[in-house]
Amino acid sequence: MARRSDHSREELEELALRTARKIVESEGAQTLTARRLAGDIGYTPGTLYHLFGSMDGVIYRINAETLEKIKEEIAPLHKRKPAQDIPADIHKMAAAYINFAHTHRELWLLLFNTQSAEQPPAWYVEKIEESFSPLEEVMKPLYKKESELKLAARALWSAIHGICYLEITQKGPMRKSRQNATEMAKYLITSFLNGQDRAKA
Amino acid sequence: MARRSDHSREELEELALRTARKIVESEGAQTLTARRLAGDIGYTPGTLYHLFGSMDGVIYRINAETLEKIKEEIAPLHKRKPAQDIPADIHKMAAAYINFAHTHRELWLLLFNTQSAEQPPAWYVEKIEESFSPLEEVMKPLYKKESELKLAARALWSAIHGICYLEITQKGPMRKSRQNATEMAKYLITSFLNGQDRAKA
């Protein structure tokens, strides 16, 4: 029997999540099972249920970390100085997002390509909202009305995400290299921003 | 024992697929299991494996039908006469797509929100490609180069899909009514097309 004094509850949770992330990264989401994860940390499935309530609970925690990582990669691409090249920043963010999806393919798939029986907990929905904020921040100077900013930022980000998703899952009509998603995003963003300017002029 | 002479192989496949579709539509993808489907058509799981090879095989067949339906709803929205209002047609198509996703929610989720162990068969990949063709058709007059047409059409369609996907799965930052996805798509398309015109001028 694993001794409780080996780790505090927090340490044990961290150990479990770290190990779970490793399993997903190296062997894909399918291999993340209760018995496998429990075995890898030297405990039994019951302990995971004690800590996380369910396997979906584990997955939501991993996904929250992934959302955090994505945000961390994207947020710093916007230098706060005024008079910046906003389109350039947006292009950078989109490229970074697509790049993240490719370099952390399995984690990204766990985030967007799995279905859970449980409703997402409130703190998780919050995390999702936050992950969209960097783009909104960058685009802020382009809009007078808060409502239009929100609409524009979310539409654009969803669009970039859609391009990325269909490429990675192969559920869309693009079977070639990663060049395509980045290229498509670039094209979309350029046209979109052009159109925005024009509507304002 | 179900008697083979009750249906020809084709009839039996059709019966199975029709029943499977009904199960998904009314109770969601989770309830489409081998035993359930077999029971509903008066056979046993083994027969399904005889017909479709695997449960993924069944799902690919249903999804192919769904892709067909989507195409049928979208394709006729483009009247072939010249001097048409192309942007209007694109808006109609996007709205129809999002509407389909809502009115056939479960089938649409089966198509885009499930993960299969098997690689999609060639005929299925073909179906995916085809489903994108109507938009490409409409946008054709806007581009001289075939390559740019393909890039633009796929980027735009993926974008619309992304907006739709994040709304329906609630994996993006939109928790309100269906109005949002349609509204976002409208906004995106308008800006995108504006930007395209401008780049050409």
Add this chain to the structure above:
DNA sequence: CTCAATAATTAAACATTGTTCAATTATTAG
């Protein structure tokens, strides 16, 4: 018509899965 060959269908079994829970073991408090 008979009966062997063939094809479809079934029943039962397997290996996995997530999950629950009473029993067991370790830790803490008094």
Add this chain to the structure above:
DNA sequence: CTAATAATTGAACAATGTTTAATTATTGAG
């Protein structure tokens, strides 16, 4: 030291997709 408490386990459940040998139905040849 002992009683209360908390963590951990092991075993069990129900359900899943899938395989396969045995069974049943159909067909075709003599």
